[in-house]
Amino acid sequence: MRWVGHGVVFVLLTLLTQLGGLAWLGALAFRRRFPAFAGLYAVVFLAAHLLAPTYGRVALPCFGDALRSQSPAYCLMMRNFVVPELRHVAQDTAQNANAAFPGTVTLTLDGGFPFWDEFPMLPHLSHDDGEKLDLAFYYQRDGEYLPGTTRSPIGFWAFELTGPDACPPAFPTMRWGMSWIQPLLRDLRFEPERTAHVIRVLSADPRVGKIFVEPELVTAMSVQHEKVRFQGCRAARHDDHIHFQLK
Template structure:
């Protein structure tokens, strides 16, 4: 009974992390039993093989559900890249074709305005089923949401092409300065994903947001992005919106229960 519970728990965790991992795990369990495999390394290898096969198959099946993958196999000439292969390994790189076109058009625009500039995509959505949560995000559940990394510069002001402060692109926050807007001051919600990770902040490099490129990207999104691709909302923390001189109504505060957005830009389309 305990073994059955542990297998069910493993399948649930893998499903929450990757959407397809639970099915691959159960298939691998059945195959291992049929083949008489008992040793853990053999079972693990079989699961990884099943998961890899399912991941490849998903790339061909997802378009039937209205989603396409952003590629993690970027070449030297590509100007839109996914931050890490881990996003593709976990199937977190799927979006609607229209949102993919927006992302590619943004990257092309940034390259034209600032030659050689790379635009970095972060979390997108899972490949199947509207409403399936992409934890810890609250809204990445329909293929119409995508996070971008900010553009960064080093302490001396030199642009860092394709770099992020955090190894995963998240949780390295731009802290508001004295007197800047603090929309969640005094809020102590127990049910929230607005985590500050104060202990982690000293571990990240002292990069700063490159204001010129970041403001240009947001300006394109709120004009061309809205007109051509149906951009609906952008989430950025108020203190960064003010610092970048952004006043467009598409750029909003996400609320105090959602994650902070001074480590990434959240974009969603209609």
């Protein structure tokens, strides 16, 4: 039964980080398993940053002024890898937003793993080729923009739409309501100006192919464009973040 437990840990770490399962397998050879895992994970982490460019992936910045990860956890779990062109798009978009609204910080969420196309990044249905990236919404309190701040501690699941869902119940689906977590989120307000500006910048970028945002928010922000689409009823809701991908 012990090996079953190790197998579960291996699968979970692999699904969450792609390479963490390998570090766990290596740690099984040591008596002090958790310190060994931490050390081996650090080695795997550094190796991923050195080798990923060979596979056409680069890391998005974990820290920065105009563009950075919403949480260090995305970097630690190696979920911030994208193809170089997408990193350029993200950097250009963040710089554009900061130029239009000085002091704006654009936060990245899930991008991709460092290696291998078609490797699933749960819970997403895509994000398997380094050509997709999620951006957090911008937020304010009492009309004042709060740089680098999100309602949710992970950037996801702070849904803006509270009315009846236009999608009928279906199974399987990833269109979770997450109603239990909503009362626990920070008391912040959606900042539409910066969010709409970024959607327009992405829409005008010839390198971008699709942008997913819930239709109700698209209408409210007046950001209609042929690239701005509904992701479908079986995919995750997009009234908590912006998803965009290359052509």
